[in-house]
Amino acid sequence: MTVPAIELVDLHKAYGSNEVLKGIDLVVEAKQVVCIIGASGSGKSTLLRCVNRLEEPTGGHVLIDGVDITHPDCDLDLVRRNIGMVFQQFNLFPHLTALGNVTMAQRKVLKRSEAEANANGRAVLERVGLAEKADAFPSQLSGGQQQRVAIARALAMDPEMMLFDEATSALDPELVGDVLEVMRSLAADGMTMLVVTHEMGFARRVADHVVFMDQGVICEQGPPEQVLEHPATPRLQQFLQQVLEH
Amino acid sequence: MSDQPVAEAPQLGDVSVPELYRSGRAKQRRSQRNRIISYVVGIAVVATVVLAGDWGKIQRLYFSPGRAKDLFPEILTIATKNTLLYTAGAFIGGVSIGLVMAVMKMSPIRPYRWFATAYIEVFRGLPALLTIFIVGYGVPTAFGTQFPTIIGVGTAGPIALALVAGAYLAETLRAGVEGVPRGQLEAARSLGLSQAQTMRTVVVPQAFRLVIPPLTNELVLLLKDTALLSQLGTTAATVELTKFGKDQFQIDFNGTPFIAAGVMYLIITIPLTRLAAALERKLKASR
Ligand SMILES: Nc1ncnc2c1ncn2[C@@H]1O[C@H](COP(=O)(O)OP(=O)(O)O)[C@@H](O)[C@H]1O
Ligand SMILES: [Mg+2]
Numbered sequence: 461m462t463v464p465a466i467e468l469v470d471l472h473k474a475y476g477s478n479e480v481l482k483g484i485d486l487v488v489e490a491k492q493v494v495c496i497i498g499a500s501g502s503g504k505s506t507l508l509r510c511v512n513r514l515e516e517p518t519g520g521h522v523l524i525d526g527v528d529i530t531h532p533d534c535d536l537d538l539v540r541r542n543i544g545m546v547f548q549q550f551n552l553f554p555h556l557t558a559l560g561n562v563t564m565a566q567r568k569v570l571k572r573s574e575a576e577a578n579a580n581g582r583a584v585l586e587r588v589g590l591a592e593k594a595d596a597f598p599s600q601l602s603g604g605q606q607q608r609v610a611i612a613r614a615l616a617m618d619p620e621m622m623l624f625d626e627a628t629s630a631l632d633p634e635l636v637g638d639v640l641e642v643m644r645s646l647a648a649d650g651m652t653m654l655v656v657t658h659e660m661g662f663a664r665r666v667a668d669h670v671v672f673m674d675q676g677v678i679c680e681q682g683p684p685e686q687v688l689e690h691p692a693t694p695r696l697q698q699f700l701q702q703v704l705e706h
Numbered sequence: 707m708s709d710q711p712v713a714e715a716p717q718l719g720d721v722s723v724p725e726l727y728r729s730g731r732a733k734q735r736r737s738q739r740n741r742i743i744s745y746v747v748g749i750a751v752v753a754t755v756v757l758a759g760d761w762g763k764i765q766r767l768y769f770s771p772g773r774a775k776d777l778f779p780e781i782l783t784i785a786t787k788n789t790l791l792y793t794a795g796a797f798i799g800g801v802s803i804g805l806v807m808a809v810m811k812m813s814p815i816r817p818y819r820w821f822a823t824a825y826i827e828v829f830r831g832l833p834a835l836l837t838i839f840i841v842g843y844g845v846p847t848a849f850g851t852q853f854p855t856i857i858g859v860g861t862a863g864p865i866a867l868a869l870v871a872g873a874y875l876a877e878t879l880r881a882g883v884e885g886v887p888r889g890q891l892e893a894a895r896s897l898g899l900s901q902a903q904t905m906r907t908v909v910v911p912q913a914f915r916l917v918i919p920p921l922t923n924e925l926v927l928l929l930k931d932t933a934l935l936s937q938l939g940t941t942a943a944t945v946e947l948t949k950f951g952k953d954q955f956q957i958d959f960n961g962t963p964f965i966a967a968g969v970m971y972l973i974i975t976i977p978l979t980r981l982a983a984a985l986e987r988k989l990k991a992s993r
Contacts (some may be wrong), residue, residue: 514892541898551893555911564907565897610893617897 463526465490465621465652466511472519473506480506482676483520488621488669493653495663495684498673499699504656505548507673508623511654512536512543525620541569544614544622548629550606552598558585558609559594562616570617577616584612588642604635608642621652628659660703664688672696766960773962777954781963784943785950786970788859792932792946795856795864796871797925801879803872808879822876829873834866835934841866842938859944863935871928878920882913915989922982926975947971 466488473481480503488494496504509515511522513529513536521530529539553561559581566577585591588608598606607627614622624643628636640662647653647666657663663670663684670687672680672695680687680696691697716723810822829837842862846852853862886909894904936949945953947967954963 512896514896537895537898537900540896543896545893545896547889547893549889551887551889553890553893553908553912555915565894565899568903568907569898613893613897 462490464488464523465492465525466654467523467526468507468511468520469523470520471507471510471517471522473503473510473515474518480676481510481517484676484678486671486678486681488652488654490652491650492668493647493651493655493666494669494671495667496654496656496671496673497658497660497663497699497703498679502673503676504673505625508545508625508654508656511623512540512545514545537569541565541617542620544611544617544619546607546610546614546622546624546627548626550598550603550610550630552606552610552613554598557595557597558590558601558612561598561609562613565613566616581612581616584615585609587615588612589638602635603631604638607631607639611639611642611646615646621654622646624653624655624657626656626658628657658703660688660700672699674699768961768965770960770962773958773960774966777963777966781947781950781966781970785945785947785967786974788944789929789932789946789970790974791857791859792864792867792935793925793929795861796867796928796932799864799868800871800875800924800928801921803868804875804879807872807876808883811876811880812883826873826876829870832870834870834931835937837870838863838866838934838938841869860938860940863932863938867928867931867935870931871924875921875924878917878924879913882917883909885916886912915986918989919982919986922978926978929975930971 464487466486468484468486471481471484471486472479484507486494486507496507498504506515510517511524513522517530521528523529524539524543528534529536553564556564559578562581562584563574563577566572566580567574572580582591582594585594588611590605590608590612593601593605593609598609601609607630611622611627627643628639631639636659640659643653643655643662644666655662655667665684667684670681670684671678672687672691672693674695680691680693687696688700691700718726721729807822807825810818811826813819813822842853845862853860853865855861890908890912891904894908895901899907932946933948935946936952940946940949947970951963951967955961
């Protein structure tokens, strides 16, 4: 029996008295793509950020490859290098070039030599179709290019799994496709991915499993055809209706 | 034909086109007139000063080449050198104190925050001159020790200025660190960088460009504040520019030394502010 890549057990998160996650149980198997959908404010980002503990859960457990990373003795820096994360706002380092962005953590965290980091950095930039932008600063790139560099930055660490938090939501519509294409190709190569998205087309075609969140709980989950085509709960039916109208 | 309604005259909202243009012309005329008035006033002021001043006397008493020549080389080898030494000492000390206070102020440990807050409030609230007196006269009396002399100049003055600058720089540096967006820290931590690595490679370089302008500003302010140190009583060897100018003035009541000292200050401060502006532009380009 194989261990899941990510397993959330009765995960709780509250900000003061505001309960944002109210007991989440979720399993992401290795090489699986799981998409999380749900209305704004339902706790999707918070869930994702608990997976690498950028956010401190207030209850429950996060298991990565079967290891409980909510254990107080856990060295999170060692965990996080294996979990790539892509943010809605890109969060590229503005004082570094694209190549600098994709090599910095390789050098500081993985202690790779400059030559090795550069070679690998150029390879991941090539992978996202931006080899020729290696020397550009983030401010000189379009939003879509920035987000692809951000994906490359995460990939450069050879992560075992990737978290995407609405990676295309801050992009102009015509730039969304390039980023989704990169994500699709990652999925095709067998990357384990937990993806928060509003792109229903992506969820339908790429996801192995779709999770619908509502008000801090998982309301419905299953294969994309089932969840997206035959929603069982009125909440999901209503949500899909609203998404389709846009 | 004549009873057909005439095609309506073009309108922009409820303003007709001729009215639109007339109003625009009136505004242009008004601003032109105001500019002419300001030129006339300016020229009148300059002319009054030129006519009223006794230029022969002014030249003799403030721009005397002979008197200026007498100031060399001491104005450079002693006064300017000392001013620069005091400034450098105060700045280095001030940045060090400011860094420590900024870190304490951002600390999760409450007594550290209290201490830093108290420090900042006290030294920003006191006149710099009073701090200089307390450090220069009070501390040696209270503790029965003298401040050491380093490379020929006293240390009490720069220490006092550093204490004051530290309070201002603490806030400047803290604002720089807090000006780095949270997402930057999250991105760095998500890659596996430790807290310290994130600080060094992501926060400090970005905070640095945010604080260059205020830091340069503080350097220029410190340079000028070294003039206050003349109040501590200096010897011929430890004198800075302003006191040097005054001492020289008192020899023959010729004001040329004041002008010379002023020129020395400007020779230092103007390139400094230019450099800071250029640096800021360059860093902004890579943002
Ligand atoms: N740092 C925070 N402090 C307080 N409340 C927060 C914080 N982050 C998120 N929340 C709250 O948690 C809820 C869920 O937020 P989020 O996880 O960002 O939702 P989603 O990503 O689904 O839009 C929201 O009501 C939000 O106001
Ligand atoms: Mg969100």
